[in-house]
Amino acid sequence: MPKMNFTRVSLRDLLVAFGPMTLMVIIVCGLGYWLVDPAPPREVDFSTGQENSAYESLAKRYVKELSKNNVKVNLAPSLGSQENLQRIQDPDSDIEIGFVQSGSTDEEAAESKGLISLGSLFYEPVWIFYRSNKDIDAITGFKGKTINVGPDGVGVSRLFKQILSVNGMDASDVKLGTLENTPATVALLDGKIDALVFSSASDSPLLQMLLQTPGIKLFDFVQAEAYTRRFPFLSHVVLPRGIVDLGRDIPAKDYHLISPTATLVAHSGLHPALIDLFVKAAHDIHSGAGWFQKQGEFPSDRYTEIPVAPIAEKFYKNGPPMLQRYLSFWVANFFERMWVVIVALGALILPLSKIIPPLYVWRIRSRVYRWYGQLRTVEQAIEDVSEEQRQQVYASQLKSLDEIEEKVNQISIPLSYAEELYGLRSHINFVRKRVLFLMKDHSPAVDAAEAGEAADAANIANAAKAIVVSA
Structure with a gap:
């Protein structure tokens, strides 16, 4: 049971010492998660084209590709490119992405409507x-x-x-x-x-x-x-x-x-992670050779008057992000989006790691060191006492020492710091011997052994004072 008490106290001190840092880390992670928004939506609405059109058949392939990463693509049939464009730029529409033919708008109008291109996909003569x-x-x-x-x-x-x-x-x-x-x-x-x-x-x-x-x-x-x-x-x-x-x-x-060329156009509000997914899907679907294009000619950041999204441009220049080549999309996306938080945590934890351990040690030792103040009070009380009050003061201070010792005996600290506790108890005993020595100081029958013992107690008490000062 004592061992359990020591352990419980140690855990409590650890919680008090490390609790604020842990809380701060949780707040930083939560704030970063909210600001960076690493989790994209699981559904997206896609505007396609007419029945039996190439837009319709290709959109179904996007449904299949994105379903591999547990993203549901809801297809919305349309009359064609112009209706797709109107849907995407309409703030009241749920449509976020669709096929748009080059020449349907111009760069200035696209920017004003918040449109971005994820790349041109194929020729549509x-x-x-x-x-x-x-x-x-x-x-x-x-x-x-x-x-x-x-x-x-x-x-x-x-x-x-x-x-x-x-x-x-x-x-x-x-x-x-x-x-x-x-x-x-x-x-x-x-x-x-x-x-x-x-x-x-x-x-x-x-x-x-x-x-x-x-x-x-x-x-x-x-x-x-x-x-x-x-x-x-x-x-x-x-x-x-x-x-x-x-x-x-x-x-x-x-x-x-x-x-003209068919372009994958989205609203600028489309989640960056979904942009990544659609660009990767476009590469898998359109990169092959066809009637009019060579192998690897599409998808491309050319042939479009709509500004290309930076994430898509990065893909066309460097290929898929490195993490996505080795990890699942969701895991890779989490680390890619949360790197700012990870850097912030590193900057936060490094200085805290140098502060928290000494703080923990100070909390443990403070349970012992604070009693040295009580011992110092007892010593001050027995100094410069008038002769007629000495016996009464010495007796009351002996009683105070007994109370201090009783409370000290109830202190629980981790076993690794037990030496501090036993040292305190020894110093209490030394101060008690000094008080007893002073009580007998007026008696001529003090033997040499008691005098030597009292002198040792006085020396050790002085050492205790030095510990208190240094603490």
């Missing part, structure tokens, strides 16, 4: 499919025809009007349809419209089907290079002969196309 007995080799050849460009929320509608303008035409020179891609394709096959315009990557099922449908022709932008000079957000790409089906030689020649 402008495809013009038409029905005609003869080939059409210029946009002016569509004058007077019914051309479906899709609803206003589709990026190609705005782009096609720009194409008409540089060819000396306007919307009144053609009949523009506003059907979505799937019903517009049916209308083209049924001969209800003359042409269909849409912008899409090669992943689109509708595109694959139209390229292989007899009687449906693809418009060849023979002036593609000139278009890229007029519109910097466009690129000149070539659909190689036989790329669709080598055995059937589809297409039967190279086609020149003009192409």
Whole structure:
């Protein structure tokens, strides 16, 4: 049981000594966690595109990639690029990220709306499919025809009007349809419209089907290079002969196309950790070779007028963060986001580690040293006492020593400091002997042994005074 008492007291002193530091560390960690916000949300809303579009099929791949890190991506179908852009920049919308076609906005407007680019992902050429007995080799050849460009929320509608303008035409020179891609394709096959315009990557099922449908022709932008000079957000790409089906030689020649790029656009409020995840997913999905791009050409921080997020730029320059190459995303993200707190804790703990141990030692020894003040009081009380009061004062101080000793015997300290306690008890006994010596000082029968013993007590008491002073 005494050993248990010693241990309990030691733990209490440890708690008192280290408690403030522990509390301070917890506060710093909690404050850092709140400020740095290392835990991203587990859900994100993604604006995609029309049914059977490349946007829709690619968005499903993002769902699969982010689910590997327990992030749920909620897909929100849309008319296309323009509607995606409006949703992302709308402060009342829950949509945080989506596909946007290059040329849909400009840098100044993007910055004012708080938009950021996570990189361009792939070419999505402008495809013009038409029905005609003869080939059409210029946009002016569509004058007077019914051309479906899709609803206003589709990026190609705005782009096609720009194409008409540089060819000396306007919307009144053609009949523009506003059907979505799937019903517009049916209308083209049924001969209800003359042409269909849409912008899409090669992943689109509708595109694959139209390229292989007899009687449906693809418009060849023979002036593609000139278009890229007029519109910097466009690129000149070539659909190689036989790329669709080598055995059937589809297409039967190279086609020149003009192409904006699809960009992954988000609101600047998107959590940095989610930006990391989406950029990594984009790399896994779009880095391969395709009909128009080389291996590793996409994703890229080029081909976009929207400012690229710094985190995405860092990824494109240096690759994935080092910790994410060896740890799970959530663990790596925690350490990457909390490094400021870790540095702050190091700066805090280093000086405290030099202060706390001496403080703990002082608390233990103070339980003993404070009684030396009581001993000093007893010694002062027996000095310069008048002769008639000596016996009464000496007796009362002996009683005080007994009380002090009784209380000292109840002190519990760790065993490693027991030497301090036993030293105090010895000094109490030495002071008692000195008082007894003084009580007998007026008696002539003091023997030599008692005198020597009292002198030793006096010397030790003086040493005790020195300890008190130094403490």
